[in-house]
Amino acid sequence: MRMTSEPPVEYVAFVSRHLEPLRRDAVRVVGAEADADHLYGDVLTDVAARWSWLELQRTRLGHEGAADDFLGRVFARRSERWFLGDDGAGDDDHQIQVTAWHPDEPPPSRRVYVSNAVRLAPMLVPRRRSTVFVAGPACEAAIAWWHAYETVRRRRLAYLGFAAIALLMALASVSAPPPA
Template structure:
């Protein structure tokens, strides 16, 4: 199955279902909201890279939870780099404490969003439906594009390797005997 440059509706729905829990878990693992998209974006890209296989497992082989299981495995594997053996998070983030008096309101909390959400105004769909949610749709589109580019680079590397192997075989066949 050939991968298209736009995500299928099933993948967008999958991202919509899993985006918020994935963000929360990423924040817990990474330790800071502003760094969480380093983890969950890679996880979504890995799922998008294998989407055609996961859909085949779901539709033809009856494994309904194939994508969910794969998401859990990829998240666990990618999360390992943020942990040392049993010492907790690998990146020690400084904790900043701000004290305020009870009669004053707390300072406004800065809201961090991923790059995909910041790019959302540029990715306006042709028709807006009531089911369109900018966050998951944009996150799905960006993860899908990263997966598309990854697969394209892999194919180019495979073609280059095969061409090199054929040239080497041709050189051995046409070389005069010694």
């Protein structure tokens, strides 16, 4: 099944059912409501990336709770990574990368890539709950789906590039003259 750029209705319904408990659990793990969206957003993106397989399990293989089970596993894995940090060393080992340059020289420029979800975010009308922005389930589902769509697209391009290089190497070895 091919992943589209728009989330299916079933995924939006899934996010609607699980968003509030997921937010509460993320706040419990992270410790601050303002940082919890990083954790639960990644979890929803992981579920979106596997949605076609989860739907196949539900509809064809009879595993009704496939998406719920996967959500629990992904949340546990992401929570552990969040708690330990990306390198698994814990929060005690923070490293900061500093780049210095001479004041007379301009700083080195680097291209920053931003997803379309981030570009579209200012156009959404935010609902405010205290001081933290809380997006609705449809918005959360659309953003997570878009991130998953971009991830799947990049993976496919990488696989295609690898296959093209392998094919070119095979053709080069076949067409090379035999050693004398």
